[in-house]
Amino acid sequence: MITLHKGHVAIVLHAHLPFVRHPEHKDFLEERWLFEAISETYLPLIQCFESLLDEGIDFRVTMSLTPPLLTMLTDTLLQNRYIDHLLKLIDLTEKEIHRTKNQPEFNHLAKMYHNKFKSDLIMFKDKCKCDIVNAFKKIQSTGKLEIIACAATHGYLPILSNSPEAVNAQITIGVDTYKKFFGVSPKGMWLPECGYTPMVESSLKRNGIEFFITESHGLLFANPKPVYGTFAPIVTTNGIVAFARDIESSKQVWSSHDGYPADKCYRDFYRDIGYDLDYEYIKDHISPDGHRIQTGIKYYSITGKTNDKAPYNPEAAKEKAVLHAEDFIRNREKQILYLSKYMDRPPIVVCPYDAELLGHWWYEGPHWLYSMFKKIHTEQNTFSLITLKEYMDNNPIMQVAVPCASSWGYNGYNEVWLNGSNDWIYRHLHKGAERMTELANENKIAEGIKKEALNQAARELLLAQSSDWAFIMKTGTMVQYAVKRTTDHIGRFLKLYHDIKENNIDEEWLMDMKNKDNIFPEIDYRIYKTM
């Protein structure tokens, strides 16, 4: 392909939250993870992409939307709870506008949040008809956004891989869920936590997956050594294409010392009125048990190494996001100009980020992305944005190599998900996979309540396998919730296993579980039969 550009940048956003849905409780704290991500990340990203489309800006972005997230975003109960959440925030910001009327440095921020939550409500209810997935789907149809698949419940595949059936179920159900929501087959898959082992490849290939992304050393330590480092994909001996995360651009965004989100102008994530204001005033907006939590209303900037924070200045923060966009572009230009001297094909710089970083964590992140995409289109000619699949189509001849087993977690391998805080889960997860395969082999055909029980057993096993639980146990906060979720799902699985074996299924209990853990309604337990 003839192009003026010397190379490409691929922005990849990985959108994921664990499946948290508790119909049995009226107000469930952890469901707020979803609500906050909708307001701070997913709606702002949709707005960002739609604005760029309206302005005629040619951009490209790759995104993964995981099956738990797709399921939660289209769940009526959670959609209604999100609306209730917004209404409470609108109520709170009205009170805040009144409370801060003599504090101009905060009053305009209270008004900003009030307008933001009101416009979120309009966008969510009226414009998106409560269906955010459909909004992303529409953007995908323009060709600017490529959505890729992810494993069923974000299971960490390298440590599940002693059961090929467990890995295959994670990948196949991930692909099936993608097809259900988007009506087409996915070309690429985001491996949860960039967790790669060569053992995932046969299932990827069986499911028609053409590419995935690894951590930098997934390619750098590959065998044989990839001649272009991370700046061109390789093709594995199974014919699947592997891209790798760029080191330099990752550091620019993620470094805790000099990453962009650390800038003192940006909004401070942790300082929130949920902690700062009088209990009597704020009690209706924090945890029902009185535990103080974030409300999403934050009035301070990071400021610096002090607890004496300066009031947040949204205009200054936006200007800084534009400067950071320019800096990011300048550095990619330098990188690509250098690389293009030594490569016989356009270098690709792959920049994967957790989608929730943009907006939820780094409040100005969506504006950074918007400004960057606009400036890449209008202010430089060194490189263009590209999706990973486009790059493959334009540059189909690739070096053959076997990537190195790796992840993007601390120390680059499996340590985050396998250490003294969480290693106890694997005895049960491995046994669960083995028993699920045993059940599938023994029940080649099942009908009625037995079939329901077998399918629910598969759901419970998948939910127990979410990498999120092991990760939370490692981080040391919210551990109790992660332990309980793991124990509950394995416990439910084991009960179902015994009930099925003994032909003694508790129908009422089963229906209750099916209602609570209602992910993958079309699941077919036979996916677990011996491969």
Next chain:
Amino acid sequence: MDYMNTPNTYKLPHSYGETKIVLVARDPNCLFAYWEISGAETRRFIDELGIELWQKSSPALKVKNLSNSSSFIIAINDYASNWYIHVDNPNCFYEVEYGRKISESFFVPIVSSNYVQTPNNTVLSSTYCYFMDYRDFSKSGFEDKSKYIYDMLDIESYYKNIGISSMEFAFNSKFEQCFGKSSLELFGKE
């Protein structure tokens, strides 16, 4: 009632009544093994080899590097049901046996693990590069220019900073948000 205060309905079993050892390669220099030995297996050992041998021996793991045919034994205790094992060799196949150590040179295996491969931890040197267009392999040589690309990558620095992970930050934010951890701990450092 709050979910967290709901009584734990499920108590997971300590073991599944079987004799088994499972091995996982955690990283280039660390294996993780967990196991359980059934009462029947212990009785079988005693029946076949005698109570005296059982009493004079102690539980141990024999770690076998299948790639270079070396092995070593780690003394463990009767209460352990898992172990992190330091190994020296990335990119090697390993197997671990659980058994009884009678003397420095006498180990009786009871059960063997699956095989695992430790991952690589360095840039390999390679002579040949094969290229393919999905279907057709072709051979070419671009190694000369590769040197400049790796020079630019600053691999030495990457080795030191490996695992600057995006998920660490974002997930911390997701799960710590209820606890008001200071931003200074992550960002805000000047």
